[in-house]
Amino acid sequence: MSRELVLATGNAGKLREFDALLAPLGWTLVRQSERGVVPAPEDGATFLENALAKARAASAQTGLPALADDSGLVVAALGGAPGVHSARYAGPDAGDADNVRRLLAALAHVPESQRTAHFHCVIVYLRHAADPEPLIGQGRWVGRILTAPQGTAGFGYDPVFFVPEQGCSAAELDPAVKNRLSHRGRALAALCAQLAADD
Ligand code: ITT
Numbered sequence: 001m002s003r004e005l006v007l008a009t010g011n012a013g014k015l016r017e018f019d020a021l022l023a024p025l026g027w028t029l030v031r032q033s034e035r036g037v038v039p040a041p042e043d044g045a046t047f048l049e050n051a052l053a054k055a056r057a058a059s060a061q062t063g064l065p066a067l068a069d070d071s072g073l074v075v076a077a078l079g080g081a082p083g084v085h086s087a088r089y090a091g092p093d094a095g096d097a098d099n100v101r102r103l104l105a106a107l108a109h110v111p112e113s114q115r116t117a118h119f120h121c122v123i124v125y126l127r128h129a130a131d132p133e134p135l136i137g138q139g140r141w142v143g144r145i146l147t148a149p150q151g152t153a154g155f156g157y158d159p160v161f162f163v164p165e166q167g168c169s170a171a172e173l174d175p176a177v178k179n180r181l182s183h184r185g186r187a188l189a190a191l192c193a194q195l196a197a198d199d
């Protein structure tokens with residue numbers, strides 16, 4: 001089965017991971033930037049609200065089915081921050097390195113036993129912009145925040161996210177291993193199970 005769909009993200013790290021994750025499924029992927037999509041504002045209180053808004057905007061502006069991801073890092077010692085604000089934790093124009101610096105500063109005096117964190121990912125699939133029955137996949141990846149960055153792969157907070165079952169940071173994992181274990185890989189697997197049952 002081949003379907004054309006617009007991938008509603010401007011994040012280069014996510015795009016790389018989605019390219020690899022979706023390649024075996026035979027979909028024709030259109031980047032929203034190729035179609036001049038103006039992204040939706042991300043002002044929802046939940047990952048789900050933001051993912052729905054992104055998918056709806058991309059579908060409305062392209063006339064294609066859309067897939068959107070909203071994700072972030074949830075740190076217990078910070079009361080769940082940066083959460084839905086992960087992309088802009090250090091300010092409106094912050095890059096990955098700025099966000100990582102702010103996170104490490106916020107946790108400077110927090111001992112290892114209290115540095116538990118998880119990534120959360122919600123992926124939404126809309127058949128069309130007014131689709132009242134969105135397919136929704138969610139995934140979680142539990143780990144711990146390191147005291148200094150390690151590794152160069154991945155994106156975002158990967159260099160400071162320690163993956164206990166692998167004994168290294170997410171940025172030290174082979175990309176295929178990250179995709180198998182990660183919040184995004186799990187959310188997409190959950191979504192694909194629903195897509196397979198959808199006519
Ligand atoms: P789009 O909205 O265009 O998809 P974005 O970067 O603004 O791009 P989000 O609002 O979903 O996307 O923010 C996700 C942020 O959470 C991202 O910028 C990273 O800082 C962090 N993040 C999400 N998944 C991650 C991962 O797999 N590894 C490291 N950091 C991740």
